[in-house]
Amino acid sequence: MESENSKKLKDFFGREYQSLKIYVNTKISDTANRDAEDIIQDVALKLFSGADRYAPINNVAGFVYRSIKNKIIDIMRTSKKADALDLDDDTLELAEVFQQSVDDFTSEEKIRVLKNCIQKLKPAYRDIIIAVDFEGYSYKEISTETGIPEGTLMSRRHRAIGILYNTIELEINIPKNNIS
Numbered sequence: 001m002e003s004e005n006s007k008k009l010k011d012f013f014g015r016e017y018q019s020l021k022i023y024v025n026t027k028i029s030d031t032a033n034r035d036a037e038d039i040i041q042d043v044a045l046k047l048f049s050g051a052d053r054y055a056p057i058n059n060v061a062g063f064v065y066r067s068i069k070n071k072i073i074d075i076m077r078t079s080k081k082a083d084a085l086d087l088d089d090d091t092l093e094l095a096e097v098f099q100q101s102v103d104d105f106t107s108e109e110k111i112r113v114l115k116n117c118i119q120k121l122k123p124a125y126r127d128i129i130i131a132v133d134f135e136g137y138s139y140k141e142i143s144t145e146t147g148i149p150e151g152t153l154m155s156r157r158h159r160a161i162g163i164l165y166n167t168i169e170l171e172i173n174i175p176k177n178n179i180s
Contacts, residue, residue, distance in 0.1 A: 005051040012060045013044055020068065027072050039075070043067050073136045117167040125160035132157055 013020070017040070024036035047067060057063050118126055131137045132153075139150040 003052050005054055005057050006048060008057055008060045009044075009047055009051055009064070012064060013040075016061070016064075020064070023065065024068060024072065027069075028075070039068065039071055043071050077135060077137070113168060113171050117164055117171055120167055121160055121163060124156055125163065128153055128157045129160050129164065 020040050021036045024039050028036065028039070043064070047064065118129060121129065128142070131142055132139070139153045142148070142153055143150045
């Protein structure tokens with residue numbers, strides 16, 4: 001007999017499969033070797049196989065989308081190169097958080113400014129910003145990998161964000177045609 005969770009998941013995947021596929025494609029469009037359907041199938045298999053172990057799922061959409069997001073983060077973590085700075089919509093989001101007054105810049109210019117400013121940071125600061133804000137690592141994961149205490153990592157990131165904010169402010173005050 002099919003559990004209530006299984007029924008909810010089956011119904012949701014049946015109705016929303018194309019939307020899920022579009023969502024995954026927007027998150028992984030940077031490479032051709034990742035297939036949205038493979039990711040969705042992996043997540044669906046895991047969810048269906050554990051459906052009876054979960055508490056009753058009330059928000060099926062949130063549950064499924066969160067599971068897919070976590071799967072994408074796992075894939076990105078295993079495929080990212082440590083020194084590759086591949087920034088996309090997350091970069092634009094961070095730039096807008098740091099500087100709300102750059103509305104006359106295009107998205108591409110904002111990304112270029114942010115990449116340039118991140119590259120100017122000292123390596124320890126640049127690494128923590130990339131690891132936490134763009135690759136999704138937690139302080140605990142980084143601490144375990146590097147042996148650096150979590151508090152030190154948090155302090156570094158806090159200082160890095162302050163420096164990055166100031167660098168972005170200086171960068172955007174330069175006329176647009178001088179942006180490198």
